Amino acid sequence: MRVNRRQSVAEHSFYVALYAVEIARFIGWEGSYEQLMLHALTHDLDEIVTGDINSPTKRAMSKTAKEDLDHWVSLKMRERSSPNGAWFASYQDEQATAIVKLADHIEGLFYLADEHSMGNRNVQPLIDYVWPRFMKFFGEFLSTLKLNNGKLETGGALMDEISYAFEKAKHGHDKVVSE
Numbered sequence: 774m775r776v777n778r779r780q781s782v783a784e785h786s787f788y789v790a791l792y793a794v795e796i797a798r799f800i801g802w803e804g805s806y807e808q809l810m811l812h813a814l815t816h817d818l819d820e821i822v823t824g825d826i827n828s829p830t831k832r833a834m835s836k837t838a839k840e841d842l843d844h845w846v847s848l849k850m851r852e853r854s855s856p857n858g859a860w861f862a863s864y865q866d867e868q869a870t871a872i873v874k875l876a877d878h879i880e881g882l883f884y885l886a887d888e889h890s891m892g893n894r895n896v897q898p899l900i901d902y903v904w905p906r907f908m909k910f911f912g913e914f915l916s917t918l919k920l921n922n923g924k925l926e927t928g929g930a931l932m933d934e935i936s937y938a939f940e941k942a943k944h945g946h947d948k949v950v951s952e
Contacts (some may be wrong), residue, residue, distance in 0.1 A: 777891045780884055782820050788883070791812045792876035799919065799931055804869055812866075813873045819846040822854070861902035871917040878907055879935060900943075911935075 792811035794801075797809055801885070820826070823846060882903060888896045915928040 775893070775895055776888055777893050782817050782825075785880060786814050786817055788880045789816060789876045791872065792873050792879050794878075795870050796876055799934065800928075802868065802872065802918075804866055807865065808903065809869045809872060809912045812869055814877060816873050816877060818850065822846050822849045837871070843933075868918055871914050875911070878910055882907060882939055883942050886939055889943050895925070896950075 790810050793809055794806060797804070799804065802809075823842070825827040828896065831839070882900075883898045885900050885903065911928075911932060
C-alpha cells in the first residue's frame, strides 16, 4: 500500500505503549504497569531481525514455520542483548497480552486514519476491511478480560472512546484515546 508517511517500529511501539496504558487505566486493570509498558514497547522487537512481517503473512504461516521463526528470532535477539539475554523474555500475563494486542490494533487503525487525514484515499478500502475485523477482535478482548461479565458498560464505554478518537484522527485531529 502506498503511504504518505512511513512509520518506524519505534514510533509504532511508542503509541502501542501509550494506548496500552490508557486502556489499562480505563478498564481499571490491576496488573503491573511497568511490565505492561515493557511488553508494549518490545512487542515488535523481532522486526529488528526480520523486518516488517504483515498480519496476513503471519496468519498464513504454518504453526511449525511460526515456531521456527520465533526460535530463530529469539536466538538472534539474545545475541544482541546483554550477556545472559535476560531483558528479552516473553511476558506471559494473558490480560496484559490482550491489552497490548488491542493497543496494537488501535495504533494500526490510527495510522490508517492519519494517512486518510493527509489525503491518502487509497487507505479507505483497507479501513473498510480492517474495521469489522477490529470489532470482532474487540469482542475477543472483552472475553479475555472478562469485561462482558458484569462490566459490559466498561467495554462499551471503551469502544465508544476508541470509535470517537478514530473518527477524530481520520478527519485530521490528534491521536487521542480518551480526553
